[in-house]
Amino acid sequence: MDFARVVSEHGAVSMAFTLVRLNGSIGQIFTDWINKTLPDRAAKVLH
Structure with missing residues (x-):
């Protein structure tokens, strides 16, 4: 998903x-x- 779009x-x-x-x-x-709420995006957020 392209968030900006x-x-x-x-x-x-x-x-x-x-x-x-x-x-x-x-x-x-x-x-x-973040790991519980958005597990698919947690690594990117924490990076």
Whole structure:
């Protein structure tokens, strides 16, 4: 799926990425959440 194409079809005129730093236990909580919620995209998000 081409994310940019899909969101533009729904009215988006721009998009951006946000880099976040996950310190301490928050990093593990986020990693667990992304693996459970979006297992097909988790590796790309965590990269």
